[in-house]
Amino acid sequence: MAKIISVINQKGGVGKTTTAVNLSACLGILDKKVLLLDIDPQGNSTSGYGINKRDNEYTSYDLFVNGADIHDCIKETKFKNVSIVSSNINLTGVEIEILDIPQRERILKNAILPVLDEYDFIFLDCPPSLGLISLNALTASDTFLVPIQAEYYALEGLSQLMSTVRKIKIKYNQYIDIEGVLLTMFDGRLTHSRQVTEEIKKFFPKKVYATVIPRNVRLSEAPSYGEPIVYYDKRSSGAESYMNLAKEFLRKQ
Numbered sequence: 001m002a003k004i005i006s007v008i009n010q011k012g013g014v015g016k017t018t019t020a021v022n023l024s025a026c027l028g029i030l031d032k033k034v035l036l037l038d039i040d041p042q043g044n045s046t047s048g049y050g051i052n053k054r055d056n057e058y059t060s061y062d063l064f065v066n067g068a069d070i071h072d073c074i075k076e077t078k079f080k081n082v083s084i085v086s087s088n089i090n091l092t093g094v095e096i097e098i099l100d101i102p103q104r105e106r107i108l109k110n111a112i113l114p115v116l117d118e119y120d121f122i123f124l125d126c127p128p129s130l131g132l133i134s135l136n137a138l139t140a141s142d143t144f145l146v147p148i149q150a151e152y153y154a155l156e157g158l159s160q161l162m163s164t165v166r167k168i169k170i171k172y173n174q175y176i177d178i179e180g181v182l183l184t185m186f187d188g189r190l191t192h193s194r195q196v197t198e199e200i201k202k203f204f205p206k207k208v209y210a211t212v213i214p215r216n217v218r219l220s221e222a223p224s225y226g227e228p229i230v231y232y233d234k235r236s237s238g239a240e241s242y243m244n245l246a247k248e249f250l251r252k253q
Contacts, residue, residue: 008145
């Protein structure tokens with residue numbers, strides 16, 4: 001049965017989608033069957049896998065609003081062992097559209113149930129907010145993974161996220177737990193980065209990945225070519241880091 005993992009941080013620009021795309025691809029290379037659900041209206045995971053957001057008949061929007069069968073929404077990618085449910089701009093208004101639906105926080109959980117036995121891991125690339133879409137993701141998930149930059153404001157955002165998770169744990173999903181915290185865009189030469197890293201490790205003992213993701217030009221180029229970094233440039237430091245993360249991730253399962 002698949003493990004469902006939300007990749008989440010309500011602060012934008014922290015490497016959330018980069019992590020969802022590249023960790024999925026690396027796990028696929030390591031012979032794990034992966035489904036990535038793009039539930040961010042920006043649809044960056046979709047384009048990161050080289051899929052045209054305008055070409056998809058069924059998307060994550062249809063899961064939320066139209067009760068679509070998830071099998072109709074899944075698209076095979078050209079990359080080993082990775083499938084995706086794409087997103088597009090239609091998802092922007094979904095929180096208003098589902099506001100009056102009974103048990104609206106469980107729409108995604110119920111939608112995913114039919115494919116749990118078909119994958120090893122299901123990743124949910126969440127929007128950079130803590131609205132109804134993210135509530136659905138956390139209600140559906142076994143764990144959540146937090147990409148975070150080593151900067152002061154990131155700590156504030158982390159505190160808000162954990163407060164939200166505590167409420168969800170009480171009301172909707174008592175079993176959810178933190179998968180791990182991933183330091184992204186990391187520059188170990190900066191004293192401030194090292195100080196913030198130590199604070200994060202105090203906040204989450206044993207939950208911060210030993211692997212860190214450095215700033216890397218090739219990593220930021222890869223999405224414009226519609227390829228995960230391990231396919232775009234497997235010799236780059238970004239590719240090496242995400243492959244190391246995938247191996248560390250598997251060791252912790």
